[in-house]
Amino acid sequence: MTGPAGTGPVRRGRGRPSRTETAAAPATRDRILEAAREEFSERGYEKTSVRGIAKAAGVDSALVHHYFGTKEQVFESAIEIVFAPALNAPETIAQGPREGVGERLARFFLGVWENPTTRTPLLAILRSAVNNETAAAVFRRLIATQLLRRISGQLDLPDAELRAELAAAQMVGVALLRHVIKVEPIASADLEELVARLAPVVQGHLTRP
Amino acid sequence: MTGPAGTGPVRRGRGRPSRTETAAAPATRDRILEAAREEFSERGYEKTSVRGIAKAAGVDSALVHHYFGTKEQVFESAIEIVFAPALNAPETIAQGPREGVGERLARFFLGVWENPTTRTPLLAILRSAVNNETAAAVFRRLIATQLLRRISGQLDLPDAELRAELAAAQMVGVALLRHVIKVEPIASADLEELVARLAPVVQGHLTRP
Known part of the structure; x- marks a missing residue:
């Protein structure tokens, strides 16, 4: 499931950003995903929080919810x-x-x-x-x-x-x-x-x- | 570990249990091990506590430590x-x-x-x-x-x-x-x-x- 070339994968769900936002965001989005993988792999699903992922990525939790949802x-x-x-x-x-x-x-x-x-x-x-x-x-x-x-x-x-x-x-x-x-x-x-x-x-x- | 059976629940006294206390132990030990397996399988190692195992087995935490250690x-x-x-x-x-x-x-x-x-x-x-x-x-x-x-x-x-x-x-x-x-x-x-x-x-x- 990939979006228009260069914009990376398109996310489903309520928090789905607009085209413009998507185009501007790849670096931040990738940083969040990278942080998420690190957190989930170290702590497992239950002990990982959106807050912890946001902190590891150096962004606000709201931004994580905005891009990815729950x-x-x-x-x-x-x-x-x-x-x-x-x-x-x-x-x-x-x-x-x-x-x-x-x-x-x-x-x-x-x-x-x-x-x-x-x-x-x-x-x-x-x-x-x-x-x-x-x-x-x-x-x-x-x-x-x-x-x-x-x-x-x-x-x-x-x-x-x-x-x-x-x-x-x-x-x-x-x-x-x-x-x-x-x-x-x-x-x-x-x-x-x-x-x-x-x-x-x-x-x-x-x-x- | 032999002696009269059916002496009732074992309670931890000072130091080692007496012959009589030990004799009553197999059932209690089994109940603790059973509770431990249930707890570990449901929660995994990290989230399982000796206290939780003791509670599930209906005994005091000290008894769990006494029989099994850490x-x-x-x-x-x-x-x-x-x-x-x-x-x-x-x-x-x-x-x-x-x-x-x-x-x-x-x-x-x-x-x-x-x-x-x-x-x-x-x-x-x-x-x-x-x-x-x-x-x-x-x-x-x-x-x-x-x-x-x-x-x-x-x-x-x-x-x-x-x-x-x-x-x-x-x-x-x-x-x-x-x-x-x-x-x-x-x-x-x-x-x-x-x-x-x-x-x-x-x-x-x-x-x-």
Whole structure:
């Protein structure tokens, strides 16, 4: 969901700013979203407040409400951006030979978690959704309306959505043990070794007849 | 710890409890642990207090401290019991034919999550460990000292611990999406279908050369 080129994503909801405001605001809006991702990832959904996000971004709380609406809407906007590369990725990933899709997907997914910058919003989603039903509902909605619909459009197999979720479960489980719980030996395992071990599993879930 | 049973509620006196007091304790201890699991699973580690656990169990906070020590120690005792069946399970599971170990393990693990009674302590661990480093450390310690050592003793393959964790990652990921995030279609998928889809994955992680 993107707006006119250069204005960044258009926000839904009551606090939606006018075109003019949107055009002027990108730096502030980005700063607020950045602060929101930091806050949500460190504290989880419940303990994060719009006030805290505003403070971290160096703006007034009213401005956060003005651009994004409620805390739930701030959360949705903050994590939506994480889905942008993920949404484009399946198309790129699906373009290569079918038998390599498992490896490409495993490499992409684990790579996103290796990088601290891209890991932050993922941690925000995971920590929040595990502990708060509102955050879980936002996460479910994004998965259902955006990710699964695309994936099932690309996999012409029965149960494409379930297949995609089982593959995701394997990768999310690895991310959880490696980056959140940090249990050894998976926490220190070589990335290439993990990709090699996950590739056939992801491939199997997605393409096994 | 033996003695006449049924001496009524134990009250903390000065110092250690007498023989008689200790004898009455198992029921109270169990009630405290039960309350602790409920509290930790609903609120997560950080928001759970010894005071809240005591209140839920209908005892004084001092008694909780007396039996279990700090909040961290209460948490460890509360979740340790979850590992008891899990620790015995691998032995039973490993006893059948090697080629069926993936299915037996997948069925056991998913089954534990299907039952609300056994799901509660697992949710307590997951919610707490995802959001709190102390809880994560307790979880890591239990995994490392108890679960992995046993599993690697049974799998005579290189990287037995990493293999076990990759299999666990697949199953934990499914539990997360199905029972915590509750995303469809995996949330409503038939248990037998999930077992059938996970069995070859778990089998592959554990036994693929």
